[in-house]
Amino acid sequence: MRVILCGYYGKGNGGDEALLASLLQMLPNNIQPYVLSGNPSETEKRYGVQAGDRLNTFTILQAMRRSDIFIWGGGSLIQDATSLASPFYYAGLMGIAQKMGLKTIAWAQGIGPLNHPITQFLAKQCFQGCTAVSVRDGRSAKIVTKWDIPFTLAPDPVWALETSPFPGLENLPTPKVAVSFRPHPQLTPSRLEILTQALIDFQKATEAFILLLPFQPIKDLKIAEFIHQKLPDHSQILTIENPRVLKGVFGEVEMVIGMRFHSLIMGAAEKCRCFAISYDPKVSQLMTDLKIPGWELSKLPEDANLISQIWIDNYANGEALLLDKIEFFRERSLIHQEVLHSVLEGIGNRK
Known part of the structure; x- marks a missing residue:
């Protein structure tokens, strides 16, 4: 199965790169990931995966036509504290993926702040259309509970990220x-x-x-x-x-x-x-x-x-x-992996 991974990847942020590394670590072995990245060549080199420009509409639509799943996460993607652009970008891609018939997973989300009615509406619509939702904190859990959306709560996936030594x-x-x-x-x-x-x-x-x-x-x-x-x-x-x-x-x-x-x-x-x-x-x-x-x-x-x-x-x-x-915390964070495997293996068995 081909799976699109969408987040704030390839933008030089250590926290978001740690989330991507954690997500790749947690995916089943039979998955072929395609990462939407701000620096596709660097993402391909670092993680040994295929990647495409996160702002190239043609590239994104082409990847969606070839894919089965769209994974949206993790971290604070849906928030309007820094700008309105972020929730519009991510909600827009999620909406397109859902319209094109891809199964969508909102993974390890840290939701909010959502200060504007329009961003609250967009976020609610996208989360409602997801096959599965996992969140990483109690504040996010309260938001999806208010929206009456089923979800799984577990600590941030970076708790389970494997480490490597820094030479010298x-x-x-x-x-x-x-x-x-x-x-x-x-x-x-x-x-x-x-x-x-x-x-x-x-x-x-x-x-x-x-x-x-x-x-x-x-x-x-x-x-x-x-x-x-x-x-x-x-x-x-x-x-x-x-x-x-x-x-x-x-x-x-x-x-x-x-x-x-x-x-x-x-x-x-x-x-x-x-x-x-x-x-x-x-x-x-x-x-x-x-x-x-x-x-x-x-x-x-x-x-x-x-x-x-x-x-x-x-x-x-x-x-x-x-x-x-x-x-x-490490073991509980692996619940995000269980969410992935449950959805991905279920879809694989039906194919």
């Missing part, structure tokens, strides 16, 4: 602390200055080596470079494109200070102590689910010394998830 990481100083910040309107220059000074003080107190991990370099790299300039001898920027290697880095790290959603999941899955700075409801939900300490970005303390002292306390006294809890 063992040669960097220890202990290591990972930092993953991203731009946001509420991350003002003054707040970035405060966080950077807090990191400087934290590094002096702990003598930790700071690994700056820009999950989406086109957006995050400038922030990483700004911090590195303030800590040139005690930090290093790691730009990692392979999501398995990116997750593997966290296995060598004592603590992660993260804004990026998947930096916290990868850190927690690899036994790191975590500290969150939330810019989005999905991060706040994760903080609640995993009991991760942190702040809402809008409520970040204005005192760099206070921030550094709280980080130091978490570094010294904070606790990583227990191994049985990590294994619980």
Whole structure:
């Protein structure tokens, strides 16, 4: 069977690439995936799959005519917080796939925010037309419950993503602390200055080596470079494109200070102590689910010394998830795989 995979793939975002790698890892062996990508050649090279331009209408329609299934996911695809374009793009493709008779799966979805009636309507219509729906958090589950749509709830699939080592990481100083910040309107220059000074003080107190991990370099790299300039001898920027290697880095790290959603999941899955700075409801939900300490970005303390002292306390006294809890989340995340296999094998048996 030919299956189209549609998400924010090939756009240089480590979290979305980790979702794609997890999805490919979970597909049955008899499936031939075709990935809609922002960088098809790079996607083909990295994952050994066929890929096509996610914005080329002819390419997309041609792929749909040759395919049986359309898998939509995972992650925060259906949300209008950043722009209206995203829900229109994904809902449009899902609608076309359904009109063309493809079975559609909304996989590992993180739904919302949906602030506009038109995006709420589009999302509801597309989810109602799906053969199966799986969501990754309680907030999304509440939305599809309100829409009276059957669904499966399981933790983010990246919990189960296999890891690979980062060559040479063992040669960097220890202990290591990972930092993953991203731009946001509420991350003002003054707040970035405060966080950077807090990191400087934290590094002096702990003598930790700071690994700056820009999950989406086109957006995050400038922030990483700004911090590195303030800590040139005690930090290093790691730009990692392979999501398995990116997750593997966290296995060598004592603590992660993260804004990026998947930096916290990868850190927690690899036994790191975590500290969150939330810019989005999905991060706040994760903080609640995993009991991760942190702040809402809008409520970040204005005192760099206070921030550094709280980080130091978490570094010294904070606790990583227990191994049985990590294994619980990993096993539960494999429910997303069960959803795929149930639908795909059922369709294969009827062919």
